[in-house]
Amino acid sequence: MKIYQTLIGGAWVDARGGDTFETHNPFTAQPWARIPRCGAQDVNRAVAAAKTAFESGAWASATPTMRGAMLRRPKSQPACRARSLRPCSNWAESRPTSSLQTPICPMR
Known part of the structure; x- marks a missing residue:
């Protein structure tokens, strides 16, 4: 089964709480992947990373x-x-x- 991560701040990471959920193939009803179940902490990390990239990364100084x-x-x-x-x-x-x-x- 394929296991996915979440992209936050340019790095592939697991959900902070470690929770995941299975997703199923609708043709076979069989599980095919595990997806991170992100919560508020993950959202906060993603927003903070986006803000940092926006304010101090290449984007911030670009015309x-x-x-x-x-x-x-x-x-x-x-x-x-x-x-x-x-x-x-x-x-x-x-x-x-x-x-x-x-x-x-x-x-x-």
Whole structure:
């Protein structure tokens, strides 16, 4: 069974309380992954990390033009991760893989 973590502050971490939950494949009703059950502490950590990145990271000192360039970089585009996210989306939405061939967002 695949075990996932949460991305907070650029690092993949478990939920602070260590709790997880199983998600099931709707086609087979079998569990296929364990997902962190994040709570208020995790949300607070994520918000604090986002605030730090916004106020003191590369984003804070970037001009609007530089920020636009950062957002257009392929690594920052969700479409780049579409292939790795397909099983999650397919099973959650009961859709075949072929329906997710189109990128989530446009690549420039």
